Amino acid sequence: MSNSEKSYKKLLQFQHTTSVLNSCASVLGWDRETYLPKSGISHRAEQLALLFGMSHERSTNQEIEEWLSDCETSDLFNDPHSESATNIREWRKEYDKSVKIPRNLVEEITHTISMGHKSWVEARKKSDYSIFLPWLTKIITLKRHYAELLVTDNKSIYDALLDDYEPGESAENISQVFSQLRDELLPIIDNIVNSPHQPNLGIIHKNYSTKKQREFGELAAKTIGFDFDAGRLDTVVHPFCSKLGPNDVRITTRWDTNNLVSAFFGIMHETGHAIYDQNLPLRQWGTPAGSSISLGIHESQSRLWENIIARNKPFWTYFYPKLQGIFSENLSNTSLESFLHAINLVKRSLVRVEADEITYTLHIILRFEIEQSLIVGDLDPKDLPEVWNKRFKELFNLDVPDDANGCLQDVHWSHGSFGYFPTYALGNLYSAQFYDYLKRQSPDIENEYTKGNFLPLLNWLRKNIHSKGMCYTAPELIKDVTGESLNHNYLIQSFKNKFYPLYSI
């Protein structure tokens, strides 16, 4: 075995152990959101701060530098899309970032976020921004400090944060895409909401037993490919998907007895994330070659299953009769067409997680603008509610009645996640472009959905996206798969193709 091969092997072992340690923290994080008793929160903060601190200490181990140097000059680094080169490249990136961040900052951020999250929960419940303000201020100060340590010459400090979620992207590029998107979306939204042909929402808001909702949701998740032997579904206030280890990917939802579909589409969304995680190459678990590319690509998977598959006719041709069977008293007199129209309501509304797939992007644009101002210091956190409400009025022509439905609605900033929001919109863009390409290659694939067969789609995603781990960056992957760089026209066109007929436009 050559010297570089030996070093690579040592890296594999060392990083595997770090990944196992990180996966322990994932278990504690999942439990914090699902089952942790109220009074246990401050000890959980201490536990997570310790684990992240230990992990950070490992990730700054100087031997990594030596092992990487050996590998970077070897054949292992030749083919940029190979497993070894991918690992070496990403480990280098991670190492260079880690050594810039002192352990006490990692622990302070972890601890502050745990406690800040608690204050946000209370603030949101009482719709009282003043409760969250001191913590938000502290979180922003810490994250700015973190970003300043990482920032490189030609980037903004916001870009340094964005890099944790969407490596290789820049605020400048996203701003351009979002600007175009906004300009094209606003007239589409106007056309739809002004159409006289509006859906009848009556059937959505009847009484639906959550037990039966769960049965149907689990059936659909299983049918499209979620492996319940390697995952589970739990109930939370703020739904998410979490990978706790190989063969352990957990999704969550929240139930509403007066809504037929809100929990269901939540499940479809999280199942999309989970299917990606469950189909990453198992043998490479814990290495970049076995990891997901970026949040944007992750979101492309959840959006694809939620919006492109589960909000369209072929899917419901198969599932609607089953849903009618489960809730026959409510649904027997409603046609598939009326149901499809009802689950595709487009309406300007206050809350991001309840938004339809078109106006959703406007919610993201708002947050993207505001979080940049917060991080670079143009916006004082104390002025956040005022600025939020003013900008919301401009984009949505709606008045925000209270902060719970305004700037306190989302969990992200309380978790210190600045730079996370734009990845949601990128996910929409990626999903539309992937799917447009796939449909051109396999024009008949949607016939399979009508028979409950989602395997051709799943296999295409496995082959073209899941199995590749991080061997391609997001921009490389979209180009490699579809032959073209990210192009917002696919999303715009997909909206027109779907919504204009539904609304007789």
Add this chain to the structure above:
Amino acid sequence: MSNSEKSYKKLLQFQHTTSVLNSCASVLGWDRETYLPKSGISHRAEQLALLFGMSHERSTNQEIEEWLSDCETSDLFNDPHSESATNIREWRKEYDKSVKIPRNLVEEITHTISMGHKSWVEARKKSDYSIFLPWLTKIITLKRHYAELLVTDNKSIYDALLDDYEPGESAENISQVFSQLRDELLPIIDNIVNSPHQPNLGIIHKNYSTKKQREFGELAAKTIGFDFDAGRLDTVVHPFCSKLGPNDVRITTRWDTNNLVSAFFGIMHETGHAIYDQNLPLRQWGTPAGSSISLGIHESQSRLWENIIARNKPFWTYFYPKLQGIFSENLSNTSLESFLHAINLVKRSLVRVEADEITYTLHIILRFEIEQSLIVGDLDPKDLPEVWNKRFKELFNLDVPDDANGCLQDVHWSHGSFGYFPTYALGNLYSAQFYDYLKRQSPDIENEYTKGNFLPLLNWLRKNIHSKGMCYTAPELIKDVTGESLNHNYLIQSFKNKFYPLYSI
């Protein structure tokens, strides 16, 4: 600050961090038993092996030796029941044990146990001992090796294992107590099962909604002192109580729609454990002075609440009308007396966890004898079913129909817990002796239970047991509190006092 004070402070900090790390493992252990998806088990084994390995590495850190040496010659070590002396003494004991065990053995045991447990679950399900045999053999070999590294001159290797659960006890002493107990219990059992006045069990085995069972169980747990803001109740196959951190103590139960009380008494039992854990001194969390004394003392708390409180008349004078209100269709025609008789059935049966409080001890005696033979090598694991069944016949006069109801029924050996079983019987003994003393001091205390007031009892337990952490050993505590060493007559007498009137003997 003197040198010894500095060393003590360093020890406190260092050991606190180790305790936080161990509490992370507790979260993963709890999740393994409650919510872990099937395919996630082998990664969980790897996670726990890593955490225990890291913890073990910390616990053998040579600085501990230096810090301890400074403290042991100082005033901090003067008063044996002081917080500092307790911590120093217990840390010393732990350190001296830890340095004898190599890290790879800790990791191998942890990993083997995780996988062995899985094989036990399957073996029990199929009632096929051959599935578990190779793992049990491996577990015994590893635990014997572990014990051999720890054993001191005048002790058996079984004693070395026992010391992990019941420090200061010996197999010899327990054998003597058990031998007396058995001799006195057998005629009591004969008297009871031969009495013509047997309970009517009809009401126990009607249909009882588990949702309502849960409501009642949670009400009772809360009333006697369980803090649900610092704990929770989940559903499992094998109930347990687990402390995941300060302010995070979780109990579990299993439900049976055809049994009114089996889940309920399980909840009372685990609540007894949890109340002890929730009332240990919070400020000393993570140090011996803030930890429970031994499994025997822990079990004395669960047995006290389950058997001495919740299986007796004062408790049900308060709670039975409530239970009748919840299940009026089944219970309205049954008197309190009939109910009390039914929940105190004494019957020789196959399964320990379903045994009544008298025959229970025989189950423990059987296991205590057998596990000693397994550990010292007198019994080849392949002969376990044969020996189990033969000895069971002698003690219970019952034939074991299959291994699922025989030697495969308990989880403990699959967890590598040898030396654990006798602590259950010790718990019974301690609880009877504590309670006898308390009743002599406060003859009217049971009147309070009839009004739903359990605070006088809880406060007595807090003051005399919980608040003391490990500042007393179990033998010291029983003598300090009751003025007398462990005496099996209290348990025998409590059985006669309760069961002879119920069975008109």
